[in-house]
Amino acid sequence: MVLRVLNLMMLKINLMVVWSIEVLNVVEETGPDDLSLDQAIAQSLTEREL
DSSP: OHHHHHHHHHHHHHHHHHHHHHHHHHHHHOOTTSSOHHHHHHHHHHHHHO
């Protein structure tokens, strides 16, 4: 049971790291003339889910 909880926690941490890297990549790609940052992040995450 403890191992299962630890595995779930590690999975959650890994997903958070992947999401953070994805957000940083979007921030890097977004210029001042591009979409707003929130829109760019939402669009990137939506494309990734498809």
